[in-house]
Amino acid sequence: MENRLYMSSSPHIRSDASTSKIMLDVLISLVPASVAGVYFFGLDAALMIVVCIVSCVAFEYLSRRFLFKRSNTISDLSAAVTGLLLALNLPPALPKWMAIVGSFFAIVVIKQLFGGIGQNFVNPALGARVFLLVAYGTKMTQWTMPRGFNEAVAITSATDALTFATPLGALKEGGELPGYLDMFLGNIGGSIGETSALALIIGGIYLLIRKVITWEIPVIYIGTVAIMSWVLGPGGFLTGDPLYHVLAGGLMIGAIFMATDYTTSPMTKKGVIIYAAGCGLLTVLFRMYTNMPEGVSYAILLMNTAVPLIDRFTVPRPFGGDAHA
Amino acid sequence: MKLFKGGVHPPQQKNTAGMATVAMGVPSVVVIPMVQHLGAPCQPKVSKGDTVKVGQLIGDTDAYVSAPIHSSVSGTVTRVEPMVLTGGKPVMCVEIKPDGLQEVFEGVKPPVVDSRESFLAAVRASGLTGLGGAGFPAHVKLNPPKGTTVDTLIINASECEPYITSDYRECIENTDGIIEGILHVLKWTGIGKAMIGIEDNKPEAIKVLSKAVSGIPSITVHPLHTRYPQGAEKTLIYALTGRQVPSGKLPADVGCIVMNVVSVAFVASYLKTGMPLIKKRVTVDGSAVKNPQNVEVLIGTPLKEVFDFCGGFKSEPGKVIMGGPMMGVSLFSLDLPVLKLNNALLAFDEDESRIPEETACIRCSRCVRACPMGLLPFELDRLVNAKKYEEAQKLHILDCIECGCCTYTCPARRLMVQTIRIGKDFIRRNTKK
Ligand code: SF4
Ligand code: SF4
Numbered sequence: 001m002e003n004r005l006y007m008s009s010s011p012h013i014r015s016d017a018s019t020s021k022i023m024l025d026v027l028i029s030l031v032p033a034s035v036a037g038v039y040f041f042g043l044d045a046a047l048m049i050v051v052c053i054v055s056c057v058a059f060e061y062l063s064r065r066f067l068f069k070r071s072n073t074i075s076d077l078s079a080a081v082t083g084l085l086l087a088l089n090l091p092p093a094l095p096k097w098m099a100i101v102g103s104f105f106a107i108v109v110i111k112q113l114f115g116g117i118g119q120n121f122v123n124p125a126l127g128a129r130v131f132l133l134v135a136y137g138t139k140m141t142q143w144t145m146p147r148g149f150n151e152a153v154a155i156t157s158a159t160d161a162l163t164f165a166t167p168l169g170a171l172k173e174g175g176e177l178p179g180y181l182d183m184f185l186g187n188i189g190g191s192i193g194e195t196s197a198l199a200l201i202i203g204g205i206y207l208l209i210r211k212v213i214t215w216e217i218p219v220i221y222i223g224t225v226a227i228m229s230w231v232l233g234p235g236g237f238l239t240g241d242p243l244y245h246v247l248a249g250g251l252m253i254g255a256i257f258m259a260t261d262y263t264t265s266p267m268t269k270k271g272v273i274i275y276a277a278g279c280g281l282l283t284v285l286f287r288m289y290t291n292m293p294e295g296v297s298y299a300i301l302l303m304n305t306a307v308p309l310i311d312r313f314t315v316p317r318p319f320g321g322d323a324h325a
Numbered sequence: 326m327k328l329f330k331g332g333v334h335p336p337q338q339k340n341t342a343g344m345a346t347v348a349m350g351v352p353s354v355v356v357i358p359m360v361q362h363l364g365a366p367c368q369p370k371v372s373k374g375d376t377v378k379v380g381q382l383i384g385d386t387d388a389y390v391s392a393p394i395h396s397s398v399s400g401t402v403t404r405v406e407p408m409v410l411t412g413g414k415p416v417m418c419v420e421i422k423p424d425g426l427q428e429v430f431e432g433v434k435p436p437v438v439d440s441r442e443s444f445l446a447a448v449r450a451s452g453l454t455g456l457g458g459a460g461f462p463a464h465v466k467l468n469p470p471k472g473t474t475v476d477t478l479i480i481n482a483s484e485c486e487p488y489i490t491s492d493y494r495e496c497i498e499n500t501d502g503i504i505e506g507i508l509h510v511l512k513w514t515g516i517g518k519a520m521i522g523i524e525d526n527k528p529e530a531i532k533v534l535s536k537a538v539s540g541i542p543s544i545t546v547h548p549l550h551t552r553y554p555q556g557a558e559k560t561l562i563y564a565l566t567g568r569q570v571p572s573g574k575l576p577a578d579v580g581c582i583v584m585n586v587v588s589v590a591f592v593a594s595y596l597k598t599g600m601p602l603i604k605k606r607v608t609v610d611g612s613a614v615k616n617p618q619n620v621e622v623l624i625g626t627p628l629k630e631v632f633d634f635c636g637g638f639k640s641e642p643g644k645v646i647m648g649g650p651m652m653g654v655s656l657f658s659l660d661l662p663v664l665k666l667n668n669a670l671l672a673f674d675e676d677e678s679r680i681p682e683e684t685a686c687i688r689c690s691r692c693v694r695a696c697p698m699g700l701l702p703f704e705l706d707r708l709v710n711a712k713k714y715e716e717a718q719k720l721h722i723l724d725c726i727e728c729g730c731c732t733y734t735c736p737a738r739r740l741m742v743q744t745i746r747i748g749k750d751f752i753r754r755n756t757k758k
Contacts, residue, residue: 004641004643005642005643005644005645005655005656005657005658006643006644006655006678006679006680007644007655007656007657008644008655008680008740008743009655009740009742009743009746010646010648010650010651010652010653010654010655010727010729010742011650011651011652011729011732011733011742012644012646012650012651012653012655012671012673013335013336013487013650013651013677013733014681014732014733014735014738015333015335015733015734017691017734017735017736018736018738019684019687019736019737021736022687022689022736073684076684078687115685116685117685117687118685118686118687118688118737119685262687262688262689262690263687263688265688266690267688267690267693267701267703267704268690268693268701315701315720316693316699316700316701317699318572318698318699318700318721318724319329319330319559319563319569319697319698319699319724320559320569320570320571320572320574320724321571321572321721321724
């Protein structure tokens with residue numbers, strides 16, 4: 001009997017947190033946004049979600065097995081999370097094969113090439129979205145009408161994709177602006193999962209309750225956008241419409257689900273504050289001073305790449321000692 | 326009151342809190358190692374065939390940082406030889422076959438204490454070492470280095486490790502002994518005041534201690550937030566005094582001496598009877614133990630007999646731990662003896678014992694938020710694994726108190742404490758030269 005005693009270093013008990021449980025919580029938290037996306041954009045959206053999740057998981061499995069000869073990690077569910085996030089960040093009518101290319105880019109190029117989970121330096125779903133924007137710009141900016149706008153539009157078919165302005169596009173190019181309530185509920189043009197602030201906030205609250213994320217990144221990010229968009233308004237100092245900017249575009253999904261990605265956000269509280277404020281500032285600058293309507297993806301990607309630097313300069317002061325540069 | 330940053334809330338499992346201590350009696354054999362403290366090992370003072378009595382000196386040394394060792398039984402010395410204990414290295418041990426009579430050694434009588442020096446000499450002669458875990462000889466602790474001024478004696482009754490209730494039972498069963506011991510220490514060391522720190526999940530102990538110190542202005546009782554590792558020396562001092570012990574310094578450098586509640590009560594009992602440290606109250610618990618309880622055990626008793634006393638195992642134990650589940654040491658054999666610094670013996674069933682598989686760090690920062698020392702555990706883990714010891718040292722790896730919060734909280738099941746220990750060992754070995 002005695003030879004069978006396990007020997008190990010303390011501690012001998014562990015919390016019940018695990019990578020797969022965390023990823024499962026993220027998947028659950030994205031259910032409201034996914035349901036809203038399917039409700040507003042129809043079966044096409046549902047199909048997109050399935051295609052992205054399946055292809056991401058498949059690429060994770062295949063690339064680790066045959067290309068990188070590493071252990072099988074699909075059970076940690078991180079590939080499924082990447083797939084879902086990618087789908088929610090794509091326009092509903094995007095051809096599915098492009099989504100599969102995006103999945104390949106996210107999983108194989110961004111995630112596995114750099115060593116797998118925890119090693120990538122930008123968020124895989126966001127990186128893939130930006131890659132698709134560069135590669136297939138036109139298709140990536142064709143927006144489907146949400147169901148509420150015209151019930152007559154056959155929303156189940158990809159051929160019905162219309163060039164429909166998103167709120168930020170409308171703001172930039174002129175055109176009718178949707179009301180706050182439609183923006184809050186998600187009855188506006190945009191990527192599958194980004195339009196319903198309500199659904200995204202519900203998911204965010206779930207993640208907070210489950211302690212998967214902390215409040216700092218979403219609150220500071222969205223807060224910075226609100227303040228800066230008000231300060232730098234179109235009519236001069238303090239004339240902006242913060243509510244509009246907060247509800248429009250990919251800010252909610254970006255601040256709650258993309259910027260909070262563990263791997264690509266800083267490790268200390270101080271670092272997180274710098275990072276989140278930076279995301280907010282860059283988002284507003286991109287929206288106001290470039291010809292892109294949307295700035296969230298680029299802002300987060302840029303701040304992702306700054307994380308190693310931020311981490312280096314925010315090493316905490318140890319208990320009772322002095323900070324070490 | 327100050328609250329340290331970080332920490333975790335493991336399930337408390339204080340299953341034995343309500344159970345009075347039961348004395349176990351004389352085992353079939355005792356094995357008493359000559360090192361049960363931090364510092365120089367003792368030389369055996371007996372040889373094979375000698376008869377010894379309870380409380381008789383069997384090991385001592387001239388070294389200052391050391392504590393003498395006494396026989397816990399009366400009987401015959403059957404072996405004096407090195408044996409492999411927890412550390413992996415053989416340690417000189419004295420094995421005694423008890424005669425069951427428990428005759429007390431003639432030399433056991435109350436010491437004469439009339440000065441600081443005679444008090445410290447008595448504490449040394451009692452064989453007392455820190456009973457909270459580290460095992461630092463008590464007389465060394467009570468005699469802080471020159472240049473430091475100690476104004477506060479801190480009594481640690483926080484008992485923040487899950488399962489363990491032996492300190493709690495001391496508070497309940499020997500309240501007056503604790504107070505008496507504190508008064509002795511204050512009197513002979515000249516320290517002005519004592520603060521008893523105790524986690525607020527033990528209201529009964531807080532109540533009896535508060536009642537006992539009413540009318541004694543030099544002793545105060547302080548309920549502390551229940552959060553592991555509240556009872557670690559540095560976090561405890563911070564909670565009670567707001568002082569932070571700097572890296573590489575002693576509590577005395579910030580004017581504090583920390584004593585465990587059982588240790589201080591033992592001082593009182595030794596001054597009264599002269600019976601050295603030969604027994605310990607041990608919490609026996611864990612999922613594999615049939616009848617968890619607090620047992621008073623003679624030092625040197627084989628663990629197997631202690632578990633047998635508690636009804637044996639209800640399922641085959643997968644892991645046996647000396648100490649608490651957060652910082653205790655896992656053991657390879659049930660033949661090992663109970664030591665002076667033991668406060669708990671835990672046996673977990675197979676299911677709870679399996680060592681979870683380590684997966685890749687996902688940079689979730691839970692370990693950073695949990696570290697009470699303000700370190701970056703994931704980074705230390707990475708650096709040590711990459712053999713970048715110097716960088717790890719720059720990130721204060723030596724400040725790690727091995728509390729286990731980082732590993733406890735890690736979703737990727739990183740074995741950070743183990744890695745950090747390897748790193749610390751390597752750095753210590755290479756800087757000594
Ligand atoms: S690094 Fe050390 S001090 Fe920090 S949580 Fe881990 S074991 Fe505790
Ligand atoms: S808790 Fe584990 S997974 Fe999270 S950052 Fe620390 S080491 Fe990495």
